[in-house]
Amino acid sequence: GENVEQHPSTLSVQEGDSAVIKCTYSDSASNYFPWYKQELGKGPQLIIDIRSNVGEKKDQRIAVTLNKTAKHFSLHITETQPEDSAVYFCAASRAGGTSYGKLTFGQGTILTVHP
Amino acid sequence: EAGVAQSPRYKIIEKRQSVAFWCNPISGHATLYWYQQILGQGPKLLIQFQNNGVVDDSQLPKDRFSAERLKGVDSTLKIQPAKLEDSAVYLCASSPGLKGVGYGYTFGSGTRLTVV
Numbered sequence: 001g002e003n004v005e006q007h008p009s010t011l012s013v014q015e016g017d018s019a020v021i022k023c024t025y026s027d028s029a030s031n032y033f034p035w036y037k038q039e040l041g042k043g044p045q046l047i048i049d050i051r052s053n054v055g056e057k058k059d060q061r062i063a064v065t066l067n068k069t070a071k072h073f074s075l076h077i078t079e080t081q082p083e084d085s086a087v088y089f090c091a092a093s094r095a096g097g098t099s100y101g102k103l104t105f106g107q108g109t110i111l112t113v114h115p
Numbered sequence: 116e117a118g119v120a121q122s123p124r125y126k127i128i129e130k131r132q133s134v135a136f137w138c139n140p141i142s143g144h145a146t147l148y149w150y151q152q153i154l155g156q157g158p159k160l161l162i163q164f165q166n167n168g169v170v171d172d173s174q175l176p177k178d179r180f181s182a183e184r185l186k187g188v189d190s191t192l193k194i195q196p197a198k199l200e201d202s203a204v205y206l207c208a209s210s211p212g213l214k215g216v217g218y219g220y221t222f223g224s225g226t227r228l229t230v231v
Contacts (some may be wrong), residue, residue: 004157006157033132036222042186042224043206043208043223043224043225044158044222046220101220102171103150103158103220104160105157105158105159107156108156
């Protein structure tokens, strides 16, 4: 089955700096890669996603890049703010068969933004 | 639109006891998922329903875990008997259909289970 590795496990930055989180996946059939933000006591919330037919996607301060050949994708947050502090998860999914809709998550990155 | 509702928010039980969690998905969402999130890890899928049928339960420990989705709406997840390693947050998610990935896939806030 799919395996997703996420690095780093913790990331500490100063307000205004950029933060980058990287993930690799094992299943070349995976074609959908979402990123989730999870705050304490809450469920994961989708912040951005990318599909395998796209190499990069941006939404204001957040961007995601995908390298299908190398099977890795990254989350980039620019101009970080204290409210960006949370746990971030990458995930991968593929269409077809019974796995359609199943998300395989990375281990998570604890992002701390210091004022 | 109302989100995915889960209850209870917290539960503490002794090992070998039984426990049940409840999930009410977003209205009209055909697909429902239960994930287990152990502290410090990413969520792991336990079971996936399409309407009231099971699509994937390959990672559900069927000797102790069971789940049902009567009438294709609400769902319950049960653990009997519980073990210490079942301590985790149990997340419910729903999406509009089998094409749900990326289309309105929404998580609830979860039930935090502590087994002592």
